Amino acid sequence: MSPSPSPLHMIASGELFIQLRDQLPRDLVAIQDVDLDLELVPHGDPGFSRRPDLLVVPRAAVAHGGMLRASDALVVVEIVSPGSKRMDRIVKRGEYADAGIPHYWIVDLAEPVSLVACHLAGGFGYQDPGDVTGVFTTDVPFPVRLDLDVLV
Numbered sequence: 378m379s380p381s382p383s384p385l386h387m388i389a390s391g392e393l394f395i396q397l398r399d400q401l402p403r404d405l406v407a408i409q410d411v412d413l414d415l416e417l418v419p420h421g422d423p424g425f426s427r428r429p430d431l432l433v434v435p436r437a438a439v440a441h442g443g444m445l446r447a448s449d450a451l452v453v454v455e456i457v458s459p460g461s462k463r464m465d466r467i468v469k470r471g472e473y474a475d476a477g478i479p480h481y482w483i484v485d486l487a488e489p490v491s492l493v494a495c496h497l498a499g500g501f502g503y504q505d506p507g508d509v510t511g512v513f514t515t516d517v518p519f520p521v522r523l524d525l526d527v528l529v
Contacts, residue, residue: 389528415476447476474502
């Protein structure tokens with residue numbers, strides 16, 4: 378069992394949520410701290426889930442009311458805690474890639490605050506251009522500009 382996130386972690390998650398929420402296309406929604414079925418086991422077997430810090434899915438995915446599925450996720454965001462670096466950067470990176478989630482963003486609150494935007498690259502798993510500090514901008518999978526310095 379993991380310890381509860383720190384207040385700084387939760388503030389950063391909230392700030393990131395607000396920035397994303399205000400820029401997402403109407404058909405997408407950002408959700409904090411919700412279970413996600415990674416769909417890594419055959420249907421009917423006990424499931425395998427994670428609870429990412431933030432998740433972006435189509436609004437239609439929440440309409441059915443059940444657990445969200447990896448096949449619905451466009452972006453999964455994890456905020457690195459001092460004790461979760463290996464888990465977020467290696468273990469979850471592999472699991473989310475295996476689950477076919479197209480984008481995995483890793484936010485590290487250590488100064489300077491950074492974001493690494495991983496994207497699926499076929500059979501190679503996630504590829505990334507390296508850490509971004511200051512302002513993160515992208516047009517894929519949707520246009521967004523995130524001010525990382527306001528997260529702490």
